Amino acid sequence: MRPAEPRHGIVLEQLRKCYGPVEAVAGIDLVVTPGETVALLGPNGAGKSTTIDLLLGLATPDGGAVTVFGQPPARAVAEGRVAGMLQTGQLIDHLTVRELVALAASLYPHPRPLGEVLEVTGAAAFADQRTTKLSGGQAQRVRFALALVADAALLVLDEPTVALDVEARRDFWAAMRRVARGGTTVLFATHYLEEADAYADRIVLMAHGRILADGPATDIKARVGGRRIRATLDAVPLDELRRLPGVSGAERHGDAVALTCADSDLALRALLAAYPAARDLEVRGAGLEEAFFELVAEDDRTASGAPKATAHR
Amino acid sequence: MTAAYLHAELRRTFRNRRFLFFSLGFPLVLFLTVAGANRSRSIEGIAFPLYYLAGMVSWGALIAVISSGSRISAERQLGWVRQLRTTPLRTRTYFASKILAGYLLALLTIAVLDLAGTGLGVRLDARQWATMTLLLLVGLVPFAVLGILLGHLLKPDSLGPAVGGTTSLLALLSGAWGPLSTGHAFVEATKALPSYWLVQSGRVAFGGSGWPPAEAWLVIGAWTLVLGRLAVLAYRRDTARVA
Known part of the structure; x- marks a missing residue:
């Protein structure tokens, strides 16, 4: 059983982050309510990854504030309420896929059953292979499994379908739908309008570190998809x-x-x-x-x- | 969570054949060939195999703990460390897993070399074996920390030469490969190295110059503190870097 969720979801207030002279995130406000699936849509360099880093506590803000379920990100991460799938990141060697996902599961207070995660992500087919013997698409499925096994209340995914072929992409979103239906709050970054439109309740459009538009997918699509x-x-x-x-x-x-x-x-x-x-x-x-x-x-x-x-x- | 991570780390360490070969195989081969060829000789009144065993055990254990920690470098480059920072795993558990894996590998190295030593006629009583092993484990502390520091300072492609060079230099200066001619100020200065006392710990067992507590503890403690502080700084710099 997951402990009762505090009512606040994710709150970003005037959030800022600079890397040298570049203002990667230039003062954004965003509130995500629990259970929502939100797409951060924007071209490369829009500030999506930096926003995700701030949400996961991987970077500290230069201004403003970010809270996840009413807590600072590092705290929410430490309590296992957040799981992330980062854009970069390879798998460590000398373990099988099953062993690696089991290892990730052991880090969380109430992980999803291992078998279910391997099944849903399509990693069951190669669960006994070593992590170094996988194709790019297989490795991506494993990285998804590592985030999914946490059964965290918030799932943050940075460009999760980059490098996936069509079939893997379809499987991925089918799995995501199941997760979102289970009440998990999902925030994912993408630069594909179609993906944001098809899978998010809401699209947050970013460029140059700012939020340009924020609303239901249909509205945003009408605005940029003309x-x-x-x-x-x-x-x-x-x-x-x-x-x-x-x-x-x-x-x-x-x-x-x-x-x-x-x-x-x-x-x-x-x-x-x-x-x-x-x-x-x-x-x-x-x-x-x-x-x-x-x-x-x-x-x-x-x-x-x-x-x-x-x-x- | 802690136990599971430690378990996985050990599993990975002992599945890594190349790693095992270099940290365990090297000192073993050197011991068997050199000590085997000089079985009947003696150094400073001590049978050569016994004398050489202490040096090789120290060197092998040194390689084990330094290289275990320094593997953090590769995991940083993979992005695994960053991934771990999005999980509840505490940094200290991660570091502890590296230190523990290094220590277990060091113990294995010590055990295998001791067995090889017994095969070449080294005879010590249980108390001497225990004292030697225990002092070795204490003397390894600063090097376990050094491994973690190197893991944060170096890139994987420079790690091999750096770790190989460091451990070889330390072994040479500390007399693990053979006695340095005594009397020079330079040789006296090597006593400020924790590895000097690491090698001496082996010699305690056979009543060599021993391990005068005050000086040894001081050197080992000071190096641990300084390297520990540097490792913390390197870790902070690493986690604050541009994504």
């Missing part, structure tokens, strides 16, 4: 294009216009109906990096005090 329509179209005022249904922004590049769309299907139909002369049509997903770039640019303009009205999109 599509772009490009068309050759002369002499139509941009303002008119912006008023088309499904269009959230318009720009002109010579003869061509580029429309940023919240709903590209709707926008495309409206565009063709209103301007049959439009040609060379092209619809593509606005890449995540591109979407981030826009959000960051928007964030910078806001931060530098430029009035929002002049920040044309």
Whole structure:
């Protein structure tokens, strides 16, 4: 039996961490309630790993505070209430997979049954092999097992599916779903929008050490996952294009216009109906990096005090 | 949790054949060849095998405890130490596992060499064996700490030469490989090394120059404190480093 959880989940307040002149985490506020599955989404260098280090007590904040179930991270870790799967980290040698996972289990006050963990992570198939004889994907499954066996109230995973093939990735998320259903609070970092969308209740979008957006997956997806329509179209005022249904922004590049769309299907139909002369049509997903770039640019303009009205999109 | 980690560490140590070969095999082979070839000779009035046994036992035990602690270096590079810091395992348990593994390996080395010594005609009574072993174990304390310090200061690729060089130099300066010519100020200065007293501990058994308590304890205690302090500093620097 797990002891009763204090009601507070994870609380980050004005959390800051600098590495030399670089502000890796630049004052973030975040509250995660127990039982939630939250994705930290952002490009490389967004500050996701540093945030995770601070949550696990691997780094100490330069400002602000972080508490995990009402305790400082180091304390929560010492009591086995938190388990982490770090982005880097290889397995120690001269042990079999089973022995290594059993060793991890022995470190926690109320571990999950070993057999169950090996089964769920798919490590049962090679449980009696030495850790040095594993493929990259197998080793990743073992690293997941090491975190899972803790049966901690909070599971923190830093880019857990990097280096996994499609099948392993699917297995991984199937296992994660089971864990989350059991009431475990899960926080994972990823730079795949699809993963964040499919598996998190909530997405926290980070860039440059700041939180740019925080909300239900569908909202964030609409914000960064939009599509772009490009068309050759002369002499139509941009303002008119912006008023088309499904269009959230318009720009002109010579003869061509580029429309940023919240709903590209709707926008495309409206565009063709209103301007049959439009040609060379092209619809593509606005890449995540591109979407981030826009959000960051928007964030910078806001931060530098430029009035929002002049920040044309 | 503590017992499980210690158990796993011991299992890993004794499965590591290369490690066993160098810490145990080296002194054993050297003892058998050198002492075997000089069975009938004597040094300072002591039968050569007995004299040489004390040196080889000290050297082998020295390698065992230093290299056990220094394996932390590889586990740091793997990211295993960082992973462990996200678990309830206490740092002191982790260090204790390295020290314990080193000591057990040292005891095994001592036992195997003592057996080899018996095979070459070394005869001591139970009390002498016990005194020698006990003093050896005490004399190893600063070196167990040194191993942990080196494990934090060095990268795995420089570890082999560093540990090999350190243990060989200490063995040479402390007379484990044979007596240094006495009288020089330099030789007197080696008495400030804890390994000098480690080697002397073996000689207590056969009534050599013995182990004058005050000086020996002082040297061993001082080195333990200083190396311990340095190890703590190295550990702190390591855990504060940029991820």
